[in-house]
Amino acid sequence: MKHSVCIVGGCGHIGLPLGIALSAAGARVTLLDNAESRVRSVAEGRMPFLERGADESLAEVLAAGRLSVTMDPDAVGESESVIVTIGTPVDEFLSPEIRVFDRSMGTILDRMHDGQLLILRSTVFPGVTARLDRRIRERGLRIDVAHCPERIAQGFALEETGSLPQIIGGVTPSATRRASALFALLGARQIEIPPIEAELCKLFCNSYRYINFAIANQFYVIAEKFGADFDRVRMAMTTDYPRMSGFPGAGFAGGPCLLKDTMQLAAFNHNDFVLGQAAMMINEGLPNFLVESAKAQYDLSTATVAILGMAFKGNNDDPRDSLAYKLRKVLTFESRKVLCTDPYIQDPSFVPLDVALDEADVLFLGACHDEYRGLNVRKPVIDVFNFLSRTSAQDVSPRTATAA
Ligand SMILES: NC(=O)c1ccc[n+]([C@@H]2O[C@H](COP(=O)([O-])OP(=O)(O)OC[C@H]3O[C@@H](n4cnc5c(N)ncnc54)[C@H](O)[C@@H]3O)[C@@H](O)[C@H]2O)c1
Known part of the structure; x- marks a missing residue:
């Protein structure tokens, strides 16, 4: 086993294909999601939404025992890396709904420990990665933080994940190195830039x-x-x-x-x-x-x-x-x-x-x-x-x- 990864929002349109792709590439992946019907569907080997080629791949990685799915937030403490793929909507004023994101991140951070890698894969408001890193340090935690945005076209994720360059925006050189190593599993080239530039990209x-x-x-x-x-x-x-x-x-x-x-x-x-x-x-x-x-x-x-x-x-x-x-x-x-x-x-x-x-x-x-x-x-x-x-x-x- 090369890597262990927990994907928060792991049964969503971004988290699930990414989880399938990483586990197909050899990682041990836990999908954490709070939507019960999606969790049940994935556990039973059924894709909760259309994604080309995903039904077969999901069945394969489940059968190989490399992918598991849970609603228990404690799962974030049990993997080397945590990838966040939860939704990041705008509110009725068309401004980022930052409070919901903050609450979700609070639950995640409560369960993380020193030495882990935290990757924001969701599309975030510029500056969110640096702000999250500050919050982590204020808590006295030593965690590597990176923003690695997802750029697939919905419905074609499994086809594109292995070919689209991965943008790696680590807050520190160590975060960049570790996030690069994880995404290298997917086989595509990587482009390393500062987190604010990854967010803007x-x-x-x-x-x-x-x-x-x-x-x-x-x-x-x-x-x-x-x-x-x-x-x-x-x-x-x-x-x-x-x-x-x-x-x-x-x-x-x-x-x-x-x-x-x-x-x-x-x-x-x-x-x-x-x-x-x-x-x-x-x-x-x-x-x-x-x-x-x-x-x-x-x-x-x-x-x-x-x-x-x-x-x-x-x-x-x-x-x-x-x-x-x-x-x-x-x-x-x-x-x-x-x-x-x-x-x-x-x-x-x-x-x-x-x-x-x-x-x-x-x-x-x-x-x-x-x-x-x-x-x-x-x-x-x-x-x-x-x-x-x-x-x-x-x-x-x-x-x-x-x-x-
Ligand atoms: N859909 C796309 O094509 C696409 C492409 C690139 C980037 N993105 C970005 O990826 C992010 C996710 O988008 P999506 O389309 O996958 O959304 P989605 O709603 O399909 O998936 C989000 C998942 O997160 C789960 N979730 C939400 N809060 C949670 C929490 N606190 N704990 C555990 N699970 C939680 C939800 O139940 C859902 O399954 C957004 O930031 C979006 O902008 C989406």
Whole structure:
């Protein structure tokens, strides 16, 4: 056995794939989580959420006896290293919810002892790592502290964990050396920088992506307003033109990270982050724009509408901060009836796809699930992603319907 690791928040979207990957690489891993249903599911070998390839890997590491799962916080004192992957949300003022994080860290620190390594893997407000290190020293504890942010794309964690460079932000050279040695198990290269830079690196990555999506969404709105086809413009912009190769399509930029981390960066810079704040207005305003566009073409007040796909992104079962729910809220106010459907999310209020297709007068695409590829839709569709027309042989194209 090379390492023993306790992952706090170990049954979450970040903690669980990381735990599987580290135990597959030879570490002895204990997953500590306070969500009973997730702990039970993992102990029984069932992934609590969709993650490509994880069902098989979870079964393997459980069978090999290298992975265990518990709700007992005393587990943090029993491993050489503790990795924290708990959620770090923003509050109703879009500021980091630091009190919840502090309380959780207090419980963890109460159970740690000299000589351990503590790694913050959660995305944190800049300065949190140094502040935590101060708290630890005030307690008279000698613990190595590092921030090593997670940068995987949800749903692809096991594929990406071994290939994405690991950012290592140790407070001391010893913390950097030990965190590097642990992440070396995953096989990817490591980049060592000070903790504040590791914290900023993660927030810059997510804010950059969020702003990029906002640029595409703003261009989409401009094109629609002037009767131009955004996707045809985008095709012309990007075809054989390398300087535009990374330009994204329009679509919902929701989910648990991008908005939250952009707002963390804004809060860190004393609410002076004009680009990030503008991106929020554009991305969060997109559902409203789509409904207003639909209202200009159809009498929604007498219509049944359906949203296909409620997850925050395609081929995923995560509804957290999904803009499809915001769309539902706006449509509930504007239309006679709203039907929602999603192949991955269990919700008794949702209807099967065929019911949605059958009963709705107007359809909205909420998430680009593969199940909707090639769908033969003979109703008007509002498809900001331009996904259905790209993947369908239908004779009424959604673009035509939208522009009708
Ligand atoms: N989801 C992503 O794609 C992604 C990517 C990169 C970074 N991150 C960051 O990783 C962190 C975790 O995100 P997530 O999506 O995995 O969240 P999550 O809600 O899926 O997982 C967090 C887990 O922590 C558990 N938990 C919370 N408080 C606890 C406590 N005090 N003790 C034990 N367990 C506790 C929860 O039950 C949950 O299972 C966040 O900071 C997020 O910004 C997420």
